[in-house]
Amino acid sequence: xxxxxxxxxxxxxxxxxxxxxxxxxxxxxxxxxxxxxxxxxxxxxxxxxxxxxxxxxxxxxxxxxxxxxxxxxxxxxxxxxxxxxxxxxxxxxxxxxxxxxxxxxxxxxxxxxxxxxxxxxxxxxxxxxxxxxxxxxxxxxxxxxxxxxxxxxxxxxxxxxxxxxxxxxxxxxxxxxxxxxxxxxxxxxxxxxxxxxxxxxxxxxxxxxxxxxxxxxxxxxxxxxxxxxxxxxxxxxxxxxxxxxxxxxxxxxxxxxxxxxxxxxxxxxxxxxxxxxxxxxxxxxxxxxxxxxxxxxxxxxx
Numbered sequence: 651x652x653x654x655x656x657x658x659x660x661x662x663x664x665x666x667x668x669x670x671x672x673x674x675x676x677x678x679x680x681x682x683x684x685x686x687x688x689x690x691x692x693x694x695x696x697x698x699x700x701x702x703x704x705x706x707x708x709x710x711x712x713x714x715x716x717x718x719x720x721x722x723x724x725x726x727x728x729x730x731x732x733x734x735x736x737x738x739x740x741x742x743x744x745x746x747x748x749x750x751x752x753x754x755x756x757x758x759x760x761x762x763x764x765x766x767x768x769x770x771x772x773x774x775x776x777x778x779x780x781x782x783x784x785x786x787x788x789x790x791x792x793x794x795x796x797x798x799x800x801x802x803x804x805x806x807x808x809x810x811x812x813x814x815x816x817x818x819x820x821x822x823x824x825x826x827x828x829x830x831x832x833x834x835x836x837x838x839x840x841x842x843x844x845x846x847x848x849x850x851x852x853x854x855x856x857x858x859x860x861x862x863x864x865x866x867x868x869x870x871x872x873x874x875x876x877x878x879x880x881x882x883x884x885x886x887x888x889x890x891x892x893x894x895x896x897x898x899x900x901x902x903x904x905x906x907x908x909x910x911x912x913x914x915x916x917x918x919x920x921x922x923x924x925x926x927x928x929x930x931x932x933x934x935x936x937x938x939x940x941x942x943x944x945x946x947x948x949x950x951x952x
Contacts, residue, residue, distance in 0.1 A: 704908075705908075708908045708912065711912055711932060712751060712911070712912060712915075714930075714931055714932035715912065715915045715916060715919065715932060716751070716754060716755050716915075717755075717931075718919045718927070718930050718932070718934070719752060719755070719756060719915065719918075719919070720755055720756065720757075721924055721925065721926045721927070722918070722919060722922060722924040723756050723757060723760060723761065723792060724924075724925070725923075725924035725925045725926075726760070726790060726791070726792055726924075727757075727760045727790040727791075728790075728925075729790075730789035730790045731789070731790065731835075731837060732786070732787040732788065732789060732790075732791060732835060732836045732837065733787055733791070733792045733793070733836075733837045733839075733922070734786060734787055734792075734793050734795065734831075734836060734837070734838045734839070735752070735792065735793070735794050735795065735838075735839045735841070735918065736795040736798045736800070736838065736839065736840045736841060737749060737794070737795060737796055737797070737798075737841050737843065738797060738798065738800050738804075738840070738841065738842050738843070739841075739842055739843030739844065739845070739902075739904065740843075740845060740850060740874060740881060740952060741850065741854075741868075741870065741871045741874045742845070742850050742853040742854055742857070742866075742871070742874075743843035743844070743845045743850075743904050744843055744845070744904050744907050744910060744911075745796050745797065745843055746765075746796055747907060747911070748841075748843065748904075748910065748911050748914055749763055749794045749796055751911045751915065752794060752914075752915060752918075753794065756792070760790055760791050760792065761791060761792040761793070761794070762785070762787070762791065762792075762793050762794070763793075763794045763796060764785045764793055764794065764795050764796065764798075765795075765796035765797065766781065766782075766785070766797075768811075769781065778799070778802060778816070778819075778820060778823075779799055779823070779827055782798065782799045786831070786836065787836065799820075799824065799827075800824075800840075800888065800892075802816070802817065802820040803817075803820065803821070803824070803884060803887075803888040803892065804881060804884045804885055804888055805870070807884055808877050808880045808881055808884055809870060809873070809877075821887075821888075821891045821892070824891075824892050825891070825892060825894055825897075828892075828894070828896070828897040829894070829896060829897075832896040832897060837922065838897050839900065839917075839918060839921065840897060840898070840899050840900060841899075841900050841902055841914060841917075842885075842889075842899055842900070842901050842902065842944075842950075843902045843904040843910060843914075844901055844902060844903055844904055844950040844951040844952045845904050845905050845951050845952055846905055846951045846952060847875065847878050847952070849905045849951070850874065850875065851875055854867070854871060854874070854875070857871075881952075882952065885952070889944050889946075890946070893944045898943050898944065899943070899944040900917060900941060900942070900943060900944070901941070901942055901943070901944055901948065901950050902914050902917075902940060902941050903939065903940045903941075903950065903951055904951070905951055909937075909940055910940065913936045913937050913940040913941040914941065916933075916934055916935070916936040916937075916941070917936040917941045919934045920934040920935055920936055
């Protein structure tokens with residue numbers, strides 16, 4: 651009876667992974683019983699060892715950081731804290747995927763994800779911030795925003811969904827709005843996920859070819875590359891007008907999705923205090939090359 655078996659294993663390629671089949675023998679099985687043996691086997695099968703080891707490290711670090719997130723959520727709940735974490739960025743920057751890693755093991759009873767649809771006719775006649783006020787975290791709750799009131803700072807003026815007066819009024823009001831929240835005890839963290847034009851196009855193309863991701867494409871997405879420079883203009887103005895000491899912007903270099911996810915979580919854990927933080931079994935210091943506060947002279951991917 652042959653001892654040779656056929657396994658399905660993922661073989662990495664540039665900017666992704668592609669499945670392939672290869673045969674594994676009894677000698678191969680012996681090799682995978684040791685760390686050095688696994689390395690030898692992967693090299694022999696022509697696999698990118700560095701890529702695979704990074705993925706293994708990623709999974710381990712993500713698990714440890716998610717353990718800390720559970721501890722943070724417990725502290726928020728017990729002490730009736732209100733925490734709002736905002737994710738902004740260009741289309742396909744990875745906002746939704748980042749949020750999913752945050753909430754994967756959190757208690758759904760004390761956290762919410764807010765991703766509002768376009769305003770109704772009634773809401774269009776209201777104070778702009780009114781519908782967002784209703785989504786703010788209650789005592790003991792964490793709210794994650796997959797886009798927020800900052801739609802009016804970038805997306806709406808680029809796409810012509812608001813007029814110039816509405817845009818200027820927003821920029822005047824948003825620092826005061828956030829300062830009122832800050833004074834009332836709401837903890838706010840604002841992330842901008844930064845990707846390059848080339849990476850955005852690659853992700854759009856990937857969505858077109860993947861039937862499980864095609865729902866992510868929208869008419870706005872299709873115009874994102876065309877309006878790249880306009881997005882850049884409004885993004886810079888937003889940073890200049892709404893980056894404050896009490897509500898700063900945190901820039902996340904997100905061309906590498908996995909590194910961005912780890913460092914975004916790490917930033918939140920490092921920034922906030924919670925019971926048991928000193929017992930963390932993983933470093934909570936974010937990589938300054940990936941997660942950093944906005945600075946006018948700083949450089950980002952987009």
